[in-house]
Amino acid sequence: MRRKENSTRRIWGRKSLSGMDFLTATNFPSSRDALHLHHGYTISLVEEGVLPMDFKGFKLNLKPGDFLILGPDVPHSFDFSAKDLGDCSYRTVFIKEEHLSVGLKAVLVNESSAISSFRDKAMWENYLSIQKGIEAGSKSDISVIISVSEKLLTHMPDFVLSRMPVKSPHIVTVKEYIKENFASAPSIEELANIVHISPFYLMRLFKEEVGLSPHAYINQLRINKAKEMIEKGTPLLQITYELGFTDQSHFSKTFLKITGVNPAHYELLHL
The missing domain is CATH 1.10.10.60 (Homeodomain-like)
Structure with missing residues (x-):
């Protein structure tokens, strides 16, 4: 089924999580077909459908149960070329580098240009539940989002699909x-x-x-x-x-x- 042309995109956060922003989106706004970067590391997951990513020719379809973790120096866009895309709902957590723990910064020291992805359905369900809880105002979910996000980021070096370093x-x-x-x-x-x-x-x-x-x-x-x-x-x-x-x-x-x-x-x- 061809995806609908309408899209919704909400960027939100909580004062107690100054190092994080959250994106909740359905379908793909037209501005997202251009290459772009994000501030800090990002952890993305799809609730429904398929999120077709393009990293300067390296392509990846993100599906429910998958995690996509990007470094701050990874240009990316959506790939609209497929004719059979249905609706897609997805979420991204933006984590600023300056708010990472010292230990995690050491783990990620060589990953600013890395594209990592892995599949863990139980962890995916938990992370999705936490984000929905924070969106609804749950204080208990706010208290665990940082530790769970850092745990996910520690997996980044183990599941690198590609790197896009600047060589010049x-x-x-x-x-x-x-x-x-x-x-x-x-x-x-x-x-x-x-x-x-x-x-x-x-x-x-x-x-x-x-x-x-x-x-x-x-x-x-x-x-x-x-x-x-x-x-x-x-x-x-x-x-x-x-x-x-x-x-x-x-x-x-x-x-x-x-x-x-x-x-x-x-x-x-x-x-």
Whole structure:
């Protein structure tokens, strides 16, 4: 059965879980067909249907009972090419790197570009139940989500399907510069001068290595920072100008394209 064109997408959280965000979604918003990254590690599962993932040509169909764990440097998208996709409901937990325990950081030290997947139906049912409990306001589920998520992340090195590391020293240098200066939205010419190559070559090499253009990568980091600022109660207008967006409309459109929700909804749901 062909999937329905309508989709719902909700990003939410709890104040007591400042290191985590949650996504609950049905079907695939059109903005998700472009390669994108997430802030920190992600743990995804499908409640119903099939979630068709594409990692720059490496494809994976996620089904109920499966876990998909991605590092923060893994560009990915949905694959819409199949003709027989029905409806799909799925969930993702976003875990910020800075909130991981010291021990877990050591386990994941080489996994930022890793794609891992494994199947464990009992653990899947438990993790799904915990997320639903947190969504409903269960305090007991809030108290265990961190430990269960960290347990899942410890499995990541054992079930790596592929890695997508950046190999070019030029791009490593440019990425580090962008991470320190994304709010100023450095131009392609500025970035090229840092590593002494042409803007054209940098554009091509960056897209090959990272999966995104430099401009798209900068916007990804700006929106990641915007989400943190929203969680702290920073007004949207202040976020707009502190992160270098032209105006609030520009900020809102960029936020919607990258997250699938507009910033006002993200602000309301993050309770």
